[in-house]
Amino acid sequence: TEHQLNSSTLANKKVLISAGPTREQIDPVRFFTNRSSGKMGFALAETAAKLGAEVVLVTGPVSLEVSNSRIKRIDVTTSEEMYEAMHRYFTAQDIVIKAAAVADYRPKEVYDQKMKKHEGVWQIEMERTKDILQSLGEKKENQFLVGFAAETSDPIEYGMKKLTDKQLDAIVVNNVATEGAGFGGDTNIVTYISNSQEPKELAMASKQDIAQQIFQFIDRDMKDEK
Numbered sequence: 001t002e003h004q005l006n007s008s009t010l011a012n013k014k015v016l017i018s019a020g021p022t023r024e025q026i027d028p029v030r031f032f033t034n035r036s037s038g039k040m041g042f043a044l045a046e047t048a049a050k051l052g053a054e055v056v057l058v059t060g061p062v063s064l065e066v067s068n069s070r071i072k073r074i075d076v077t078t079s080e081e082m083y084e085a086m087h088r089y090f091t092a093q094d095i096v097i098k099a100a101a102v103a104d105y106r107p108k109e110v111y112d113q114k115m116k117k118h119e120g121v122w123q124i125e126m127e128r129t130k131d132i133l134q135s136l137g138e139k140k141e142n143q144f145l146v147g148f149a150a151e152t153s154d155p156i157e158y159g160m161k162k163l164t165d166k167q168l169d170a171i172v173v174n175n176v177a178t179e180g181a182g183f184g185g186d187t188n189i190v191t192y193i194s195n196s197q198e199p200k201e202l203a204m205a206s207k208q209d210i211a212q213q214i215f216q217f218i219d220r221d222m223k224d225e226k
Ligand code: CTP
Pocket: 079, 098, 099, 100, 101, 102, 103, 104, 129, 130, 131, 132, 133, 134, 146, 147, 148, 149, 150, 151, 162
């Protein structure tokens, strides 16, 4: 695009990113989780740091390391812990990106002893978790707030609905049904949707490359909003 990035594009900017899955405990040895690897969120954090930002990365359990010393890493496990951490850092930020795959439900009852097997089915009742992104949208002042969405059909329509419902400035949608997109892999195919411009579908690229392009669009949109 017309916007060039360099090591001072995000200088003096504070960027908060969430990454990875959450884990919702059932008993001391079992939990519910999802297929998020954290790679997209970590790529965003490394890219933001390279562009000069001061980065806080709130991450669920992943097997990744941060390399840039300007990234402050906060490890969390449950969606409730992620909620607390995101709200603790939110107010001071310029840009907030929620790339984490947060559990929508958690076991209503958490057993403090390991559940023993028994005859017949085991029914686990699940309750809703808090929608972290929605709550940040409600609290938003000057932060540029970006969501992610994984969809298996109609990515643009569902993405635009989430953009509006959660009061976001932009949303990055990936169609996880497509080869080369979504969970676990090193590449992604996403569409960037914001309030100020037409949706932009990015060609399949490495998650590092996608991260760069996302910051180009964010930089453009933040300048447009001024
Ligand atoms: N999200 C969140 N807290 C939740 C659920 C989702 O902060 N409890 C955030 C995700 O981090 C992501 C965005 O909301 O940035 C969209 O997540 P997604 O799962 O695609 O949307 P949902 O609103 O959960 O709707 P659904 O799963 O039903 O499509």
